Amino acid sequence: MDYFRHTIVNKKGVKMNVIDLFSGAGGLTEGFHKNGYRVVAQVEKDRWACETLKTRAIYYYLKERNDLDIYFQYLRLGAGYRNIEACRRLIYEKYPELEEKLSIEIINKKFGQPEVDPEATEITEIITSIHSAAEYNDVTEIDLIIGGPPCQSFSLVGRGRMRDAVLDDPRNMLFLYYKDIVNEFRPKAFIFENVPGILSAKKGAVFKQIKEEFSGIGYTLLSGHSENDKENILDFADYGVLQHRKRVLLFGYRSELNYHYPDFGEYKLEWNCPKSTMTAISDLPGLEPGKGEDFSVAPYPSLLGLNDYQCLMREDSIGILNHKARPIQEKDREIYKIAIERANNGLQLNYKELPEKLKTHNNQSSFLDRFKVHKMDSLPHTVVAHISKDGHYNIHPDLKQARSFTVREAARIQSFPDNFKFEGPRTAQYIQVGNAVPPLMSGMIAQSLFNFLRDAN
Template sequence: MNYIDLFAGAGGLSEGFKRAGYTPIAHVEIDEAASYSLRTRAAYYHLKENNQFDTYLSYLRGEIPRNELYSKIPEEVLTSVINLGIGDENNTEIFNQIDRSLDGNREVDLVVGGPPCQAYSLVGRARSEHNMKKDPRNFLYVQYANYLEKYQPKMFVFENVLGLKSAGGGVYLQNMEKLFNKKGYNIHIFSVKAENFGVLQKRRRLIIIGWRQDFIPNLPDLDNYESGLTSNVSSLFADLPIIQAGEGADKFSEYTQDRNDYLAAAHIRNGITTLTQHIARPHRLQDKEIYRIAVDKWNNQKERLNYNDLPDYLKTHENRTSFFDRFKVVAADLDASQTVVAHIAKDGHYYIHPDELQNRSISVREAARLQSFPDDFYFEGIKEGANRTAAFKQIGNAVPPLMGKKIADNLSTIF
């Protein structure tokens, strides 16, 4: 079974489908840094499948540069990542590149992926002057439908935020269903919780499963799915080195403990001994003082910090009537953290590490683990080297791979 990944991001959903045994034909992604991450992941799989995994480990250790890693990979593997924006101006070129990957003799089983969610999200609409009504991303589903018409996959998996249900008073979702029906597809809309799939994060998402009208699938009940895989957030951080704000190593450092049961079962720590991207952003002294207060309040009183309760000398935001929880601890003793979003690339105030002695926001690797990315997944920037901001953005925008795999496993029984 093969698939095309549209609006692929760093490849979280694709990672799940790949691990479930599906074969990627192409990934289409407009962001240049995320496209490099996709190429590096394609290199990982190629080298692993061809008994050359030491080459990938050499890259993670910083022993070879990115261009040398890519030089070991067939051109058709690297060019299957298409760094173009999906739209009328690029679709012909994207179609041509996908067709070359198909080599004229394969049907497409699946299309996966979902357009950027800012136009549908409640937060995005709240921050927008026009409630996102004029945002062109509202209509990227039309482009998605064009790819369904072109490749006629048996099924598709469309992921987005729950806000899609209410965006435009529900009109976008209604129009989406009408358009998909017109292209020959029926759909079912699921509202899923990432923690039900074993992800240690509260993440609510809309999953639309579509299928060609020439067959009737026996769909899984994703709304009520329970993987049975549970733990608490402390299990994600237990084996990582202690670092302070501004510290850490991009390539590479070592674990401080053996992997625990959750890290093994979730495929997060899957055999390699090379730890990468456990790097933390620096913080101002004032922010670090707020972090100490927030961590102490949670660890000792099980209370969240209300911004207005801070001493006046620590309160610099003019808005005192909303966003009271703008400083929030990733609580180690809970079974799921708050949702990891792309804003983590701008500051870490909403993702404070629970260890007061470390006194920092979470590292790139810790954020990736909250999203269930395996430790051998490396997040690239446009330029080679430590790219903390680009990595955080990709992680926050991603679909948790563990959730993607469970969805892929459930769909595999239909084919």
């Protein structure tokens, strides 16, 4: 399988230094970790996502030292979100430098204006924190900045729900803080991941402003190979990710370098199995609603009959994490069964078609596909953060289970490896998974950019 052949591209020990902004749980960072970059600093506003980033940084630190056994000991402790630090003591006792390293490199701060948002931090303070992380790592030059400001206000669904209020949404302006970091550290290039709506927001005015802002600090911004921005929307499924996920990858570079847009398809993945929901999750234990484990490590049910995707997900893993099914009301479970039966016949449930006794929504003119199954033999649809609110749009295709996806099943669709532990309450875990860049896609981005920047230099 091509993934094994390509990883790791950075075989000579050359480190490229990267800063990750709006990190979330680290889906984008994962591909850069795996491909030998030095992740100097990560900035993320959410407390639980930062705990996940710390756990993942621990994993890579221990992997470099061929000491994953102690990481697995941590996983076996089943650390819940109330005792994470206590359980990490066994790691810190052996590697005391890790505690300081994590406190410096993972920056739990929110971009914004403190006079408007009391939870926000001044940009100058965040810049100071990143400089401290660079100094801690003896880094004097940043090669690359990665990240994507929160995208809800650019998404078509967001604009439909928020209507005209989206025009004044402060999230539209978060790219300005990204620009400030770029201007301060002057990397050769940056990658800016976002939803396609960023190209059409305010009839293209938002994207035009973004390009002008970066041009003002000496950077050229490209949305893809075509001069027509709308032709540059990517579906990550075309690159081998087992999920339809349409996004744009904006590539910026110092204008004097005269780069072109990289070829992210150079490392696209080919599988020896069907691209389907069951390819991604069929080896995970079946669960009744409300059953499973949030934090403990569950054993794999079988080592037989695994496809190459499942083998990849199980690499360096001792079992299954974050695999507990939501409890579900009996009425919703009846609806799920109807939706699954329809999906198994190639049909999408229309809310209007439900028996009257099962209808609880007055709105029968929009969102009629609010119950949606990831069809067994089809490519999964996009997993988004709304999965944290209910599971209606992420129904498991097995009629016997008739429930929504667990965090681990959603993570499998997103291509997070099984040894990737999501910290925090289950709701926070779902948000982290739904907001993430699929790690397999980030791996392709990281490999392409490493070779691109090396050859260009």
